[in-house]
Amino acid sequence: MSFFNAVTEQFQLVLLYKQILWEGFLLTIELGITSLILAVMLGILAALGSFSQSKIIRGTVTAYTTVIRGIPDIVLIFLFYFGMQTLLNKITESMNINQIDISPFIAGVTTIGFMFGAFMAESFRGALLAVPKGQRESALALGMSPVRVSFKIVIPQAVRFALPGLNNNWLVLLKATALISLIGLPDFVSIALKGGQSVRAPFTFLITVAIGYLVLTSVSIIVVKWLEKRFSKGVITGAYYE
Template sequence: MLHGYLPMILDGLWTTLSVAAASLAIASLFGLVGAVAKLSESRVARAAADVYTTLIRSLPDLVLMLLIFYGGQILVNEITMAWELDYIDINPFVAGTATLGFIFGAYLTETFRGAILAVPRGQIEAGLAYGMTFPKVLRRILVPQMVRHAIPGFLNNWLVMVKATALVSIIGLDDMMHRASLASAATREPFTFYAAIGAIYLTITTVSILVLHLVERRFSLGVRRVDL
């Protein structure tokens, strides 16, 4: 199948999934910090988080990625030269995941902020009144309920992000997209290969939707629904 290029493409799928998973982890971290900053009492933290989300949402992913990949290299060069360190080459995997994580962290900030606000404040106060410590309130009251509210936005961002990983091929990462162009060039059948990886991306989308539905059901146990 695919002139024997299927194993090579699937190997690229592994890179694509690693980039997506690593970016998601970074994005969740940025998202949580951003959401907490947006809800904090400190005016500086709120302003910083606002600048972060506004700026990121005003720029194309690709431009940010190129800026961080090439600009980051120059910055690292300046630092290593000033401190007389050895030359450090920025790895496209690090640049790609850092950029995607940074970008989607801004979108997750809004998702998480909404989810935190959806948990009634009285429940947190009640937890504290019962003598629970704040970390315990987080673990037992806020997070389990927040997850349910965060799932739809989280799923959406994950789906957009998986598709955005195709851009890392432009900064030289050997992902599924790059493998498909190599195979296209060798066989002169570009349509076949791009359609094939298109089908793989579609499969990832479909599986993600199914899995997140199961997770949503797990976290919605005991929630009453209105039948319309």
């Protein structure tokens, strides 16, 4: 049997599982996008909190970003999944109600969103600091309200500055979704591993997973490049105003 025929036969085995692999692929996308939304929300709140006049709020934000960024992803995943379930069991037991089970998907979204919210916070904070202070001060001097200044001047520019960091965090977040298979989520990786083991072709199935993730990251990069051009319209490159 030639090498080409052997490879073809291996990928024919993958086609036998194409339906459940596709479902796992879609679940991975859903997990990634939902986690991203949570991470962005937490990141924005943490970034805004870092500018607060309250020492308690600033200290809480600093503790959040420092602790979360210093703990391995897999440790946080296990801690959230098993720890939250244990805590929830104790609460339901004390209240004499039926046990509530946390699904791997909810645990995955919560963990990944919480983890990457800390990284997003630094990206958003840097983006807000990158907007020249003079523009905000000038707008306020012209009589614009602080809210209008934020939404018309500061935030649109901050988005442009935040996009590169947001893109990097999204790509890392997307790859981190593969870790959720360790707590029982039937995602792309989990289904590929089980399918590959059942037909004794794990390498071929994992190659399929690698190609799938490569497609997702490539599409993401294209979308972000388009967004960068969209938010850079009217910007004079190399010109800065203080």
